[in-house]
Amino acid sequence: MNLNEEQIERYSRHILLKDVGVEGQMKLLNAKVLIIGAGGLGAPAAMYLAAAGVGTIGIADKDKVDITNLQRQIIHFTKDIDVEKVSSAKEKMNQINPDVEVKTYNEFLMANNIREIIRGYDFVIDGTDSFASKFLINDACVLEGIPFSHGGILRFDGQTMTVKPNDTACYRCVFIKPPPANVVPTCSQAGVLGAIAGMLGTIQAAEALKFITGVGEPLYNKLLSFDAKSMRFREIKFKKNDKCGVCSENAHITELKDEEQAACDLTT
């Protein structure tokens, strides 16, 4: 496969980058990235990955667009209220870039289907809200050996790390197990400044593009954490946890199970 003339123009600002070039753009066009959650983090990530020409983008979400989503989930428009989020997202991604094949998964990702869904993807972006989902995605990606980006936001704060299973510390190495379900404020209950979801989702998209093209160093073995009030960014470095339940030699998790969900009566 070669780039046609229109593609050379469309991706010229990538191609001009010495580190990317035609070769990097070809890698992107051949890559498969799965975005789990078409919400605050997944929306900007999906738009940037589509624009970048990632050849196959999967998007998984079971929700429909709600008016409270529109403050930050910028892939969904006012006209999309009550439409399935994955359909709304696919429409915009195809409008941004018809080169991209968008696969939609209008379903809950659970222990019994997640491994099948993520299998075959080169990189996964975790844009989910609940900690049960975050641990499930971590464990599934570790067991399947698929690199992924973790992202979290709360009020004015954000955090992200990139995991290359078995080589680098995973989400469970750092966070060990979900917090007790009844104490958890998620985005939907605690509020969030919309643009911060955009900052985070965009960092996650950049990590996916870096990973695919092999440019630079992903956020391995560190958590990038920021406080948007002061706009200060910090890196917390760590190594793999030799007691990690899923990626250490002492791992006891060899099969997935669904964790108890945090109670949540609002949709993100």
Add this chain to the structure above:
Amino acid sequence: MRLTINGKEETIEKNSVTVAQLLTEMNVEMPDMVSVELNGDFLERENYDGIEVQENDRVEFLYFMGGGSLIG
């Protein structure tokens, strides 16, 4: 004693303090929503009461953050 907490030098007016007490001391509202790294090791939440921090220890409080879309 002097500690490095979240990268900042802090002085605690005590000679010994458990991780749980330190979380209170530092006004962490929801200790259940924090993973604690002590000198490079991550601690089990159940042990916050039993582990003491020492002079010059490096402590990181890493908050659990969700905040994308509910998918499960």
